[in-house]
Each structure stands twice: as structure tokens, then as C-alpha cells.
Amino acid sequence: AQTVTQSQPEMSVQEAETVTLSCTYDTSENNYYLFWYKQPPSRQMILVIRQEAYKQQNATENRFSVNFQKAAKSFSLKISDSQLGDTAMYFCAFMKPGAQKLVFGQGTRLTINP
């Protein structure tokens, strides 16, 4: 069974700083999807970024980028120029194509301080 581990329960940085959230996963699959979701205080889950395992290029979405290391089974999220609105719980998730189910990590609570 696949597992996803987020080893940082909480992180805190100053506004405008860059922060990296860690995520590791365990799978024997070769093709799969990895996701980062953000859950702000409103509790609405928001898709931040998606990575397809067969793509070597790291996904980016504006200030959000990932460092996908397939051999190491690592999928970290980098937030550049952090903003107060980035304060949220961040969940890393894994999914096999066609399997439908998302496997979530435990989450990292990120606080951006003014």
C-alpha cells in the first residue's frame, strides 16, 4: 500500500521569505500523480500543484514549485515570496492513475508572519 509522509507538523516563516515543505512517499508503482493541496482557515481544500511521475520537469504554478525526486521518492513544495494568504494547512497526496483514491499525508501547518 502507498504511504505519504510529511515530517514537518508545523512551520513558520516571515512574509516574503521562501519556504520549503517536505513530502516523501512509498510506492512500487512507476506511473502516478502527486499533488499539493492547501487548506486555509476557511477549510476549503484548494489544489496548489500537480506532478505526473513520468514527467521529469518539475511542475510550477506562479510562486509555487516542486522538487520532484522520483528515485528518492521525494516531492517537496517551495513557496517563493510568501504571502500572508499562504497561511494554511498543506497536504501532500499520491494517486495511482485509474485508482481514484488519494492517499494523503498528515499535513503541515504553515504560518506566514507579517
Add this chain to the structure above:
Amino acid sequence: GAVVSQHPSRVICKSGTSVKIECRSLDFQATTMFWYRQFPKQSLMLMATSNEGSKATYEQGVEKDKFLINHASLTLSTLTVTSAHPEDSSFYICSARGQGIAGALTDTQYFGPGTRLTVL
């Protein structure tokens, strides 16, 4: 694109009553929807996978007769908590799986805003 709504956002009910929560994909069709439960400061726990026109698949430990799921159309799934008790109080979240159209990526789940259920 890829907007999922959930109604109601909050509900308070008396013990023993039933509560229905609706999940709608507003701008895309979703053959598959999911229902999650989230306890405070914890990750999401998948309760069931709902496929349009067929019976839901429940995760181990989730009572089928207590949490009734219906997915009657490509844009609507409902979760009914039957004979609710205080221990059913929680935050319930639905998601819909994109199919690569209308801005919804394939194999990607888009989430509703959640429903806070309080059973007195």
C-alpha cells in the same frame, strides 16, 4: 472552472434525526465523487467513493447503513447521515474527479467547501 459546491455549509441537528448533505460539480461532469470526514487538526479520511449510477464503495470501518450515499446524476452526489448521534459530529468534505474538460484536470480531485455537522 472545476468548482464544487456543498450544501449546507453548517447544520445542527438533534440526536436521532437524519441529515442530508449535497455535493455538486458546477461546471463539469463528475462520474466519480468522494466523501471524506475530517477531524480537527487531522488529515482527510476517505469514507466512500461514489460512481454515477452505481452503488458507492465504502472504506473499511464506515457503516453503509449509517452513511447513505446516492450519486444519481453526473453533477450531484448526496450523503445522508441517518439517525445521527453526537459522535457523528464532524467536518464532511466532498470532492469530484475531473475528466479533462471544463478546466478540470483528469485524475484530479476538486473539493467542495465542506459541511460542519453538529449533532446535539
